[in-house]
Amino acid sequence: MNYPGSIKKEYNKYTSYANRGMNLEELLNSSNEYYLLEDIAIIHKKPTPITISEVKYGEKERVITKAYFRTPSTLDYNGIYKGKYLDFDAKETNNRTSFPLQNIHSHQLSHMESVIRHGGISFLIIYMNDNVFYLDGIEILNFINTSKRKSIPYSYIEEHGYIVEKKIKPRLDYLKIIDQIYFKED
Numbered sequence: 101m102n103y104p105g106s107i108k109k110e111y112n113k114y115t116s117y118a119n120r121g122m123n124l125e126e127l128l129n130s131s132n133e134y135y136l137l138e139d140i141a142i143i144h145k146k147p148t149p150i151t152i153s154e155v156k157y158g159e160k161e162r163v164i165t166k167a168y169f170r171t172p173s174t175l176d177y178n179g180i181y182k183g184k185y186l187d188f189d190a191k192e193t194n195n196r197t198s199f200p201l202q203n204i205h206s207h208q209l210s211h212m213e214s215v216i217r218h219g220g221i222s223f224l225i226i227y228m229n230d231n232v233f234y235l236d237g238i239e240i241l242n243f244i245n246t247s248k249r250k251s252i253p254y255s256y257i258e259e260h261g262y263i264v265e266k267k268i269k270p271r272l273d274y275l276k277i278i279d280q281i282y283f284k285e286d
Contacts, residue, residue, distance in 0.1 A: 124190045124227045126175065127159040135181075141275060143186060161181035164182030174211040175222070181275060182283060185220035187211070192227040198251035199226060201244065209244065212237045221282060225264065225274060226257065234277045 125145075135141040154166035175189040191203050204224070217221040217236070222237035235252075239260040243252055262277045 113116045114186060124192050124225065124232070125176075126192055127232075127266075127271040128274075131272045131274070132177070132179070134270040135275065141179055141181035141186075143177055143181070145177055146174070175208055181221075181278065183249060184278075185215065185218075185281065186222075186278075187220055188223045188225060190225045190227075195251070196229055196254070198249075198253045200227060200251045202250070204240070209241070213241055216241070221278060225272070226261070228252065228257065232264040232266065232272055234255050234264050234274050235261040236281060 129145060130141040132141075134146070135143060152164050152167045154164070156163045156165045173185050177189065178185070178187045180186065182251065189204075191199070193199050193203065212222040224235045224237070224240065226233045226235055235257055240252070243256060243260075262280070265273045265276065267273055
């Protein structure tokens, strides 16, 4: 479009309205709040363990100016659903062909393995290529133990993961996938 003074304005032909301004964590928090209010499950985001070492005191507010991580955090969310312990993390990537394993810290993988070994359910919710995927911890650990790759191919996530349905309530219905995997009716 030409404006007065020969100013040209160009428009981006493609605009993504995915999630309408909500990021993955906000969608999960909203979903977890719905699960809690409807008495479906109790799932909370764990606070990051930090130690505050310096605070600046103002007239009306206090501002943390220095803090450090006390211990490496495990996974971001935990709770209970149908008597099973859940422990999972939310991850996002702009990489369109694979999910970099560097996005999962070694202490998180160890924690995931421990949760599964003790009968809990551990998984990742991954936002990638405008889709939200559920990838079970067992699949993640199997991939890592049988591959030398430094990333999980998108094709593997499509084949071994599940697309999480986006709805109004809950925003991301990941418990529906847990029902399919762990609570199959005979």
